[in-house]
Amino acid sequence: MILVETFVFGMIFLLTKGVRSEETEVVGEAGSQVVLPCICEAAQCDPAAITWSKDNKGTVWRKESSGLQYWGSSWFNRKNSRVQCPHFKFAKGDYSLEINDLKEDDAGLYTCKVEIKGYSTNKQIMLRIIKASVSPSTPMTGDDVSVQCSVTPWPQNAVVYWSLNNKPFAPKTRISSGRAVDIQASDKFVGTWTCSVHSQTTSNVWSASVELSVTGIIQPPKQDTKLYAALGSSFTMPCVFSPSLSPTAVLVEKLDSGFQIFNNRSASSSSWDKSIVIQEVVPENEGRYRCGGTIRGRRLSQTMQLIVAKIVKSKKKGTTMLSCQLSDPSEVSEYEWVHVSYDINGTESVGPVQIGQTVPVKEDFGEWTCRFLGSNGLLGNVTTQVHLMAGLSGENSSGVSSNSGTVIGLSFLLVILLLVLAQMYKNHRRRRRILQYPALETIVHTISNEREEREKDRVKK
Known part of the structure; x- marks a missing residue:
């Protein structure tokens, strides 16, 4: 009975696949994981004995029909194994071999041998390792x-x-x-x-x-890098080396004037960051600079250009105009203006974005920022404060008119007062002259009384 069962199973196995070798090609990148396929396609695969071997390297991994597993000595250590066959796939007849952390010497011809009740099939897999390297x-x-x-x-x-x-x-x-x-x-x-x-x-x-990656000067990142700074702001002129380097004789100099920047403090105390801080940017800072240093006897340098940006205010037909101006606008493709104002509670309000190098100011107060953009995005920005220019002008004008009317009115009253005082002074002087002659005063008084009596008699008649 056993012989008949074995014969029938063997015939089924031979009719399905037979005893033969198949070759497959697999490529993996060094350092990665690769799976060498080995699928049992017989009608019945369990229990099976599987042996993975490599040409001239012996056994890689083996599983007996009883379920015991073994690893080759060169593929296994106490911490972990670089090769494994997931046991949860055995029931499906999948005996593929996983190799982790691929090495170049893992490359070669592998054989997967599947034995089922004395019958075996071999699958050969050519593993190639591809690697890119820098030297x-x-x-x-x-x-x-x-x-x-x-x-x-x-x-x-x-x-x-x-x-x-x-x-x-x-x-x-x-x-x-x-x-x-x-x-x-x-x-x-x-x-x-x-x-x-x-x-x-x-x-x-x-x-x-x-x-x-290349060590050396990492900031500025390339030759002739364009840098943007707002007029009057603080700016850091970059001169940064790779952290693994310790440059000597580091120098940041302005090429068009040939002087070294001594009057500005360093941005860092590290041995590789020799950037210079310009406390307040002025128009004279515009121009080309060079960051240089000596490493292992070789002189490295990188050039850069500082472009100064400013906002210019002007009047045009009674309207305030703001213009964004750069010392070199060659890389600028677009200008954006953003208006920010604050109410009495300090709440910030952002107005709509305006496009153009020059824009009219409708809100004569708040903060205006010009953002200039290039093909790769934002290049920089510059900000200005606009005060209540129009409102103050109107208040000053009305104030001047009111003050002028007040001055004229006060002057008129002062003249009248002076005239009254002058007349009173004259009367006072005349009385004093009369009082100096009593007899004359008696005569004048008598004449005045007689005149009054004659007037009364005339009225009675």
């Missing part, structure tokens, strides 16, 4: 650098293409048999390098990436 790993500006691409084992008739920051580097250019790009380290080569290996035999494409 030296942390170059300094000006160093010779080699960006390399390797595939282990290297496929026949393969072609390599490169891209830098997702843009083709020498588009559709075939790299020499060295499979490397030789460059001189600079800021224009910083970023993500990706090599794509095209296999002409299998039509497969495999890719790997590596980051290239």
Whole structure:
């Protein structure tokens, strides 16, 4: 009975797949995880004995039909194992091998052997490891650098293409048999390098990436960087080296005048940050500057241009105009104006954004900010305070008119008062002259009485 069962099972196994070897190709990037497939396609796969082995390296992983598992000595340590077969997939006949933290020497031909009741099938998987690398790993500006691409084992008739920051580097250019790009380290080569290996035999494409960073001057980030500062504001002139460096003989100088900035304090006390703070920007600060320092006997320098921005106020037909002016507006593509005002409670109110280099001021008070933008976004801004110009002008005018009327009225009253005082003074002087002659006063008084008597008699008649 047992012999018949074995014969029937063997015939089913042979009719479904038979005893044969299959080869599959898998590519993984160094440092990543890869899965080598091994799926049992027999009608009945459990219980099965599985053995994973690598050419010339012996057993990688093995599971007996009883369920016991074993790892090869070179693939296992007490902390963790770089290889494993997820046991929860065994019931589904999935005996795929997971390899973590891929290394270049993991590349090669692997065999998955599945044994079911004395019958076996072999699946062969060619594992290739692709890797992109930079040598030296942390170059300094000006160093010779080699960006390399390797595939282990290297496929026949393969072609390599490169891209830098997702843009083709020498588009559709075939790299020499060295499979490397030789460059001189600079800021224009910083970023993500990706090599794509095209296999002409299998039509497969495999890719790997590596980051290239260059030590040296990191601020300003590139030559002739344009920097923007508002007139009258404080500004930091950058001169920052990579933290791993300790530059000597650091100098920040203005190129068009040839003097070193001594009268401004340093922005930091660190050995790599030698930025300079300009306490108050003036028009004379505009121009080109250079940050330089000596590292390992080599002189590094980076240039930059300081552009000064200001707001100019003017009057046009009784309207206040604000104009945003820059010493070099070549990179500016658009100007935006934002008006901010505050009520008596200090509540902030932001007005609508106005577009244009020059705008009329309808609200003659508050804070106006000009933001200037380039192709890559905001470049800088400058702010001015606008006071109650129109209102104060009207109040001053009415005040002058009112004061003038008051002065004229007071002057008129003063003249009348002076005339009255003059007349009173004259009368007083005349009385004093009369009192000096009593006889004359008696005669005058007698004559006055007689005149009054004659007047009374005339009235009676």
